[in-house]
Amino acid sequence: MLRLRIGLDIDGVVADSFPVFIRELNKHYGKDITELKTYNMTDIYGVEWDEMSQFFHDNMEYLFSAPKPMPGAVEGINDLVESGHEIVYVTARAPGAEEILTCKWFDDNKIYRNETFFTGGLSKKFAVKENEIDIFVDDFMTNALEVASLGVPVLLMDSPYNQGKLPQGVSRCYCWDDILCQINQFIRSKSHSGLPRSSCSR
Ligand SMILES: [Mg+2]
Missing domain, CATH: 3.40.50.1000 (HAD superfamily/HAD-like)
Structure with a gap:
């Protein structure tokens, strides 16, 4: 074969990963996003990449360990x-x-x-x-x-x-x-x- x-x-x-990312980003930014219609999460949450990147950096351990x-x-x-x-x-x-x-x-x-x-x-x-x-x-x-x-x-x-x-x-x-x-x-x-x-x- x-x-x-x-x-x-x-x-x-x-x-x-994305259900966990969305849940945590919603909590952080006070939003109620249910699905990503675009891959660009900065557009969806209306923030600059530098800011979102800091969020991922600060919460990396949880964001990378929680997904099933x-x-x-x-x-x-x-x-x-x-x-x-x-x-x-x-x-x-x-x-x-x-x-x-x-x-x-x-x-x-x-x-x-x-x-x-x-x-x-x-x-x-x-x-x-x-x-x-x-x-x-x-x-x-x-x-x-x-x-x-x-x-x-x-x-x-x-x-x-x-x-x-x-x-x-x-x-x-x-x-x-x-x-x-x-x-x-x-x-x-x-x-x-x-x-x-x-x-x-x-
Ligand atoms: Mg991928």
Whole structure:
């Protein structure tokens, strides 16, 4: 069977971070936001990035430890590893303090982890290319576009902030069962170009 190097984003794919971020930002800024319609949280909360960045810095330990794994992520990742695939995490989180908390979160939640790359907000394109990733899963459209431009197929985890037309090479996925289903479809259709459209039941 074909063995893949599967790249996974962390926030919004493996860690269900945004419900915790929104809850804490609502408390801090006295808002009642229920979902992120855009990925740009500074626009939603009407604050400058410097200020929001300070909030994340001051509350980093809680914000990076409280999220639960995305439903089905732990089992899905185990399933991929047991099938012989390699998992490579590529996150925009920063090396250093964020890295330490992230590694602790994986340990605390008993999630398989081997290779992990912290881009610190830089484009994920370079890590994806250097690490010869075969297929990538992310929830942020900009990352999807950049990675797809390398010719690496991307599964975009469906979210309120990533609606709209998908670029070539990007396929929408809806849950971890769907990710597994589409990866298996990709393996079967490897001789064809690009990703097949999802025909997975959800
Ligand atoms: Mg993400």
